[in-house]
Amino acid sequence: MSAFAALIVQTVAASIRAGGGALTGLLFFLTVVSVIPFGVGPDLNLLARIGPAVLWIGVLLSMLLGLDRLFGQDREDGGLELVIVSGESMPLFVLARACGYWLAHGLPIVLAAPVLGLILNLSPLALGAVTLTLLAGSPALAMIGAVGGALTAGLARGGMLAAILVLPLSVPVLIFGVAAVNGAIADPDPFLAPFLIMCAFTLFSAVLAPIAGAAALRLGLD
Amino acid sequence: MPLEDAFPPVRLAADDLACERGGRPIFHGLSFSLAGGEMLAVVGPNGAGKSSLLRVVAGLLSPSEGRVDLDTDGERETAMHLLAYGDGLRNVFTVKENLRLWSRLYGGAADDDAMHEALEEVGLGHAMHLAARALSTGQRRRAGLARLILSPRPIWLLDEPTSGLDKDGEAILGRMMAEHLASGGAILVATHLQLPVAPTHRLELQ
Known part of the structure; x- marks a missing residue:
């Protein structure tokens, strides 16, 4: 197994084991989305209209929850120093951590989204569109989140600050993700254009975020 | 007679090195040279900058002046080991x-x-x-x-390697250090304690 794959596996394993936070994120998502119908009331048409946005915002918020541990632990136990001394490329290290974060904190939530879409009265077409856009868009959230996690790695209670840093940067992904879902359900709106722009954000962040995260981690050491 | 698993020749040299942390000078004008098979002990009281020197050599801190040169036939990025307080x-x-x-x-x-x-x-x-x-x-x-x-890996950077170790542990460390030096490796060690192996050079920090 390569160092890159070993880092992904370690990130996933650390998130799933006791206190890792992957389960917390999933439960948070389930809770947030399931209280919406109680707050909005039994207007099924309204629920169906805001449903895609609710699911997207739920994913966006849930994926913030584990960011403080993503690099915080590496800072605490000296692992970050050992990674730098090992000669492994730092952007690759950040990319591996972000991929592992997505697998543990993103993918389970995305897979739970269509099930929760049922209680928001989403049509089968909308359920498919939400799942597809989340699958393609949530990796971008993990990448942007990794930059926030890297910037706040050395801070006590850095999670809140990471969330504040990450949310504005995630807004474009949210806008185009929800726009693509609406395009799929409402006829005159386009689906492909916003969907492709969102995919472009994912690719864009996969290139830039590791570089930015690596620089942030290095700066934090000085 | 060269050992079977001997390292390619390495040389670590620092020239007129200075380091600052938070605007406060830690040390300045430090020069040393360390070749394979040699061991340099950095000694001094707490806060003298021993760990900072090791972190500069490891590439974790950038020096405010001077530079650290690493000469080796092997890969430069994969030449070092760090044993420090953070154990990872x-x-x-x-x-x-x-x-x-x-x-x-x-x-x-x-x-x-x-x-x-x-x-x-x-x-x-x-x-x-x-x-x-x-x-x-x-x-x-x-x-x-x-x-x-x-x-x-040919270069070991050891920060207080004996801290926390018992007599038996120190003996193991001593054996490992001696073997590493015998196979052409270099050791840069920061300590204020007695080392199990006598260093080739000493560098006093105030």
């Missing part, structure tokens, strides 16, 4: 899982036999499947030594 052991993982990750990152042996052998060598063979949180300070230090054994 994740509490939720077992000793074996921790070691395996570091072996993969450091390009060392990551199979069960090699890991068991290395842990036996540092007296931790019985703890291979224990969670790292169950280890004592000395045992964590020993796990760090096993990491050094698993991935041979």
Whole structure:
């Protein structure tokens, strides 16, 4: 197994084991989305209209929850120093951590989204569109989140600050993700254009975020 | 007679090195040179900048003046090991899982036999499947030594390597350091304690 794959596996394993936070994120998502119908009331048409946005915002918020541990632990136990001394490329290290974060904190939530879409009265077409856009868009959230996690790695209670840093940067992904879902359900709106722009954000962040995260981690050491 | 697993020649040199942290000068005008088979002991009281010097050499801190040169025939990026206070052991993982990750990152042996052998060598063979949180300070230090054994690299940067180790642990460390020097490796060690192996050079920090 390569160092890159070993880092992904370690990130996933650390998130799933006791206190890792992957389960917390999933439960948070389930809770947030399931209280919406109680707050909005039994207007099924309204629920169906805001449903895609609710699911997207739920994913966006849930994926913030584990960011403080993503690099915080590496800072605490000296692992970050050992990674730098090992000669492994730092952007690759950040990319591996972000991929592992997505697998543990993103993918389970995305897979739970269509099930929760049922209680928001989403049509089968909308359920498919939400799942597809989340699958393609949530990796971008993990990448942007990794930059926030890297910037706040050395801070006590850095999670809140990471969330504040990450949310504005995630807004474009949210806008185009929800726009693509609406395009799929409402006829005159386009689906492909916003969907492709969102995919472009994912690719864009996969290139830039590791570089930015690596620089942030290095700066934090000085 | 050269050993079978001897390292290619290495030379570590620092010229007029200075370091600042938070605007406060830690040390300045430091020069040293260290070749394979040699050991440089950096000694001085707490706060003299021993650890900072090691971090500069490791590339974790950038010096405010001067530079560190590494001459080697091998790969420059994969020439160093750091053994310091931060041991990189994740509490939720077992000793074996921790070691395996570091072996993969450091390009060392990551199979069960090699890991068991290395842990036996540092007296931790019985703890291979224990969670790292169950280890004592000395045992964590020993796990760090096993990491050094698993991935041979020519330059060792050791920060207070004897801290936390008992008599037996110090003997193991001494044996490892002697073997490393004999196979052409170089050791830069920061300490204020007695070392199990006599250093080739000493560098006093005030």
